[in-house]
Amino acid sequence: MAFAQTPANVSLPAGPLLPQxxxxxxxxxxxxxxxxxxxxxxxxxxxxxxxxxxxxxxxxxxxxxxxxxxxxxxxxxxxxxxxxxxxxxxxxxxxxxxxxxxxxxxxxxxxxxxxxxxxxxxxxxxxxxxxxxxxxxxxxxxxxxxxALPVLPLRLPKKELQRETIRYAVGPATYADLNVPVDASLVDFSKSPEIITAKYAGATRGLGSLTIIFYPTPQIAGDRERAIAAALKMSQPEVAVKRVATMVAIAGGAFTHAQAEVLVNQVTPHEDFTFNNPSGYVPPGESIQTTVSVLTRIIIFVIVMTLAAAVLGVFFGGGRALIRKLQGKPLSSLEDMEIIKLEIGGKPSHKLVSESQPEGTVKRIKGE
Incomplete structure (x- = not known):
């Protein structure tokens, strides 16, 4: 029979993991x-x-x-x-x-x-x-x-990667299953590292290997990189060791030292690989091209919107002025405004007729 391809207190879901x-x-x-x-x-x-x-x-x-x-x-x-x-x-x-x-x-x-x-x-x-x-x-x-998906697999360069050989360790027991030629004491599991390893084609005598150890801080990674490099320098001179941000990359196996150096230099702190992307690894150059393309589109959009605003301004402003010209009116509507002046300053220039005096008599306002 074969398949055809086409520890803390936790809140557990109700019912068994495998229902009836x-x-x-x-x-x-x-x-x-x-x-x-x-x-x-x-x-x-x-x-x-x-x-x-x-x-x-x-x-x-x-x-x-x-x-x-x-x-x-x-x-x-x-x-x-x-x-x-x-x-x-x-x-x-x-x-x-x-x-x-x-x-x-x-x-x-x-x-x-x-x-x-x-x-x-x-x-x-x-x-x-x-x-x-x-x-x-x-x-x-x-x-x-x-x-959340683990991020360390995203750091593996895709070129020549033998995907079925990827192994991931989260402690000393699982690390022992990786067969990595670095002693567990050098990895120092008291620093809570996580380790991924995989095989790569392209080696002179078979398959090379790449191991990436992730640490919480760059300082810890730097300290471990120096310790690992010193330990491997004499026993395995063909191995290349490099710190990349909070990671230590180690390439060896069937690689020559030059080939190992090339591979560790391909390890970046950027997320260039995704589980759900069929194309997998995206070269850094393509990421730059994508960024440039997005910025170019933004600039073009701003230019188009500016031109559109200018055209609309000319249409509504100029068209209105043209209509006033055809009607024989001044171009500016400001000239249509009438100013009303209130003479409220100075002495009064008139006299009031008192309602209490007989018709024909005049009473002057006091102060006139």
Whole structure:
């Protein structure tokens, strides 16, 4: 059977991780799941897990053994995915589940949000990946930053990258699975580092390797870079070590020193790669071109709006003046205004007739 490609107090969601019914699948029992190791699960931040066997409600000859591990955050789920996918190949870019998935013979592994899911299929029915989407939909949805994708994979240069060899460690137990030729004491896990490693083609004698260690501050990264470089200088002179912002990049394996230097110089602190972008890595030059293009469009927009304002001003102002000219009026409407002057200053120039005096007599106002 093969898939066809087309630890703190936490608030847990109600109900089991794997419900009784998932789409056309019905839970029929439990099974003994995979042992990932207590030390690894602790580093992943395991909250809980569940396993179950599922059969289809339409009677098709297929059953699934599904196991779910729900971690503290997306970083733990991603680390577990990279370390459990050994010997499997990538799903096609047009048929994926969750953030990423890998396939083997009758075996599927994927991660989504803060969860890792392992699926083994048994039966003659050729199941397709979209038919398993309901298992993604029922997974817990991590709130806020817990669901944020890890950023360290974004730092791996894409050229010659062997994507299926990417491995991610979040502690000493998972770091031991990476087979990186740098002693754990030099990495110094008391500084809470995260490590990613991958293989690269282009080496003279096979595959080279690149390891990137992320630290909380540039100062810690600088201190670790000096310690690692000093330790490797004598034992592995072909290895290149470089600090990049808060990271330490280490290239070696089958690379010559010159090839290793080229690769570590390609590591940048910029986000040049995304999980959801089929084209993957975007060269820095293209980012600059995009910025220039946006600025150019903004400038053109401002010029067009300025010209439009000038044209409208001439149309409304000039047109109105032309109409007044044709009517024989002055161009400016200010000349139409009449000024009313009130003579309220000086002595009064008239006399009032007193209503109390007989007609014909005149009373002068006092002070005249």
């Amino acid at each position: 019914t998932v789409g056309v699948w019905t839970r029929s029992g439990a099974f003994s799941g995979i042992d990932l190791g207590a030390s690894r699960l602790k580093e992943y931040g395991l909250k809980r897990s569940d396993s179950a066997t599922y059969n289809r409600t339409d009677g098709k000859d297929i059953s699934l053994q599904v196991e779910v591990w729900d971690m503290q955050d997306a970083t733990g789920a991603y680390s577990a995915f990279t370390l459990q996918r050994a010997g499997m190949h990538d799903c096609a870019s047009t048929a994926k589940l969750g953030h990423d998935c890998a396939l083997g013979a009758g075996h599927l592994l994927f991660w989504s949000g803060e969860s890792l899911v392992d699926v083994n299929a048994h039966g003659s029915y050729p199941i397709r990946l979209p038919e398993l989407q309901p298992f993604v939909d029922v997974l817990p949805k991590p709130p806020g930053t817990k669901g």
